[in-house]
Amino acid sequence: MEAFCPLLSQSNVEDLMKEYHVPGLSIGFVKDGKVTSSAYGVLNRHTQQTCTPSTLFDIASCSKSLTAACIAILVEDDNYPEITWTTPLSKLLPEDFVMPTEEATENVTVEDMLCHRTGMARHDLSYVGINGEQPDTPRSVTRSLRYLPMAAPEKTKYMLYSNAMYTIATHLIEVKTNLSFSDFLTRKLLIPLGMTSTYVQPSSAKAAGQDGRIAYGHTFDKSTETWTIFLPLETPEAQGAGSIITTSLDYTTWISSLLSHLPPLIQSISTALSTPKILLPPEETDNLPPFSSPPLYCLGFETYFYRGYKVVIHDGCVDGFGSSHFFLPGQGFGAAIFGNGDDAFAVTGIIAKQLIDAALKIPGDARIDWAELQRRKSREAEEEYDIEREAQEMREELFDETRSSVEPLALERCLGRYRNPGYGLFVLELKDGELFIDLNDRGFPSSIVLENVQTWIDEGEIETLTVGDKKAEMTKSAFIAHLTPSRGTYKEVLETQFEILRGHDGREEFKMGIRLENDLVEGELIWFTREQS
Template sequence: MTSRNRLSMQPARRRGVPATVLLGAAFLLAAQAAQAQSPAPPPPTVEEIDAWVEDAMARWEVPGLGLAIVYEGESYLSTGYGVRELGRDTPVDAGTLFSIGSCSKAFGAATIASLVEEGKLRWDDRITDHIPWFRLHDPWTTREIRVRDIVTHRVGTGSNQPLRPLVTDRRDYLMRLPHTDPDHTFRDRYGYTNDMFVLTGHLVETVSGTDWDAYAREKLWNPLGMATTTARMAPANASPNHAEPHAIIERRFIGNAATTGMPLEPVPWQYAEDVTVPSGGVITSADEITEWMRFHVGTHPNPPLSRSAVELMHTPHTVIRNPSSWMPFEGPGAYAMGWSTGRFGDVTGVGHGGNALGFNCSIALAPERGFGVWATTNRNSELPWVLTKWAMARFVGTEELRSRDWHAEFERSVAEGNRRVFEAEEARQAARLDQGPSVPLEAYAGTYRNGYAGELRIRLTDEEVPPLMPAEGRLGRWDGTPGVHERPAASASAGAARNGARNGSATGTGESTGELRLVAEFDGRERPVRMPLEHWHVDRFDMWFGDVRIGVSFMLDATARVTGVEMDYYGRFERVP
């Protein structure tokens, strides 16, 4: 079922758009950019787009999809397809709110640009000039990191998602970064990082004196007419027109979440908004993202930033030799400021991808042609990236790009990724030893600590604790606290049973099961985060954080005394006497 904004369903009148010249990375882009550009192909009709999208949604098994296209600087299409929630007559339309994941990063960079234009920041200010307590893994990097670095993916900190359920706010998160090892040397190459966009949010709040959502609303969204766009789950979920995320019903599925042929279920929204925005977490609609795209291609009547600021945000800063599938270009490219950029046929593509539990998003621009496309789905799917590549090819691409079977290319990628994952799991199973714990279970119990995750308590208990924590939106927010938009109680009970909770709620009832088991417990944002340990072999156990397996290996000395724990994602913990 197609639902459309009738005011924007017809192609806009054609209007020329001044060419935008993107600077930087001359050795990478200049030669191609200097070539004469071929004329843009005739655009597909709205009816062609409708037919393609509806077939694609069936192919990728997507419940609902939002789509916005800007062509020659004006809205060409703003619409929705499918349903907001499976099993309900709730059509998606141009005003339906979706969570856009890391497509939020461009908003983060734009709030920094706004502070620069206000004269409150400079791009080359040291971070410690504004946040004196900030530290990284070594003193030199701490001293030299500048504002420009934190939005260009070149610092080396990576993405410490395992910290999200354990910290109370952005400062708590950032204070733990000195305890992590860098992914690469500072400024030596591209390395995707959510951490530095967490820092972006904290920097904006520190310098502006207001929270990031309020600052983005005042400086960006209100001037652009994006009235319902937000970085807060509560108001989005209070809207009668928001999409529900969906996830694969099967628990502990280790393959790609976009895998088709597997039943889906609606799940609650999740995002640690007080920690990670604007690394992700912005929520918007097709109608409102249209205004964002018009601003970036230079045709919005009320731009919140100067054109030079926009062009700087599109300028290559960090070379990307092997682009990810969500990037709107072919071959080597670069990361700019909250955007990736590179050549897509005869045009320069600028864009980003986004992922959250039950949502995927893709945005791609060709500013020199006044073109933009945004697609989002309410399940994890490759379709937004397939759709943006197809649309770019049809509107501004070469004949070769228009002839590509984008569906098949992304389907092969999913199948190959699943093959590698499943083969690795088979090898892991084959290497498993038929040997029990080397010491009694009570010998593992105790308190352990490291600077990254804090205190870890291993308890031996017969209390009812689900083997699969209510994480990743299954029964509540992925940090183990109740979801903002809860599912009905009956659905929650069914989910608890599937998660292995024989009795009571997903957080445990405190009732005895008569069976002793080890449980790992961390201090969480609002309550302890608890995960049962399942014995694998010898002194190795597994615990499950939603659909993510975490290996737990206990370390013993020569006297068989347990001295520490090595835990996937969280590192080594030393036992506290």
């Protein structure tokens, strides 16, 4: 273990934490069956409580490997012969699993669900959290699929990441076993492996009396140099995709079990989880790290080759937290690294690569300076991310001088309750003189402020909407939706359009379309219809 000591020194780790504004970090790693752990900083900046290897973190998408393993256990279980990797989900969940197309409904399989091969876009803002009037459940998330547009036909494109599919996996588990996902996970994996500090949802950790061990999430606003501190969210609508609260020590046990094929993680299960299934999108394989192959998605993990050695890995990132867990099957080595800052993913990524170099005994003069490489990458990302520039570019793109422009819409005219069958209710209000949508009821809490760019009469549609001598009119208005997360700092600008149809009978119908999903065909919006008052 001496080879890893310089990398885990206080100076190396805490310098990185300071650079990326990460208050606390916990690391566990295993080498040839021997587990080592260390921790740095604090789990809460306000209380200054020390972070330890037993500190509980929200690990976000690192949860997916456990979900995939639970499905693999069912596939291997003779009591569930109907569940195979190639079974269409519509045969297992006939009333619930309906995709937008008949072909996708019939063809999407259990394996497709876990390797993001369904063609379904993310639609992360469609899921209603516990603060909503009607919070989503794994079953309601499954049943919403039929109303959500796909980004591509199933099995025909690069990986299209979908958190919902992992929540649907937990619904499948619950339907077939008559157990809650938490109970199934605990009985089939956590207890057999001795993982006594892993919980589904923060509430489970609190119910076990572990409140004082839970790390708080932290976001740092560089423009104001201020911190926002908060507890992990309760997210039943994201069960299976995230929602695991655990320690680096427990997750190192998980990694060690995958390496050693300890029951119930028999060889076939470990192999299934780490076998590549689909390429990642080209934009995610540009500028690959040195000596690294393009990554491929497996089941709950990605895999790539570094200097000829196979690495199996999955990261997690959610407001206030960043995490990574990985293993090298041929080297008996793996690690779990968790942090409680928005940019913790940068620190976990650097340390993961440093540990891999040490495990492979790469000579010092041949090692990459991963910290400097990440530093350059972060600078480039900051330079590229200019929200004001993006907004101005969108204003110029949306404004069309050839249109018959009219006076901007009166904001009061647009107010109301807008519905989409997949996304549910968006309430358009007036706040501080601006059109405002409060999305704090969502699994990813946020808000939208709408900015009008141009309003015009669509002359091309007037004739088709006219009945006899009674004219109809179609007014359209281009807006920019300024999307701001309630906890994080990464803002977005989204193309938005209103359509107001004034019928020949004088009645008006309002529709609002927002580009809430970037994976969809360019220009495709999610359309909401205003409820009649």
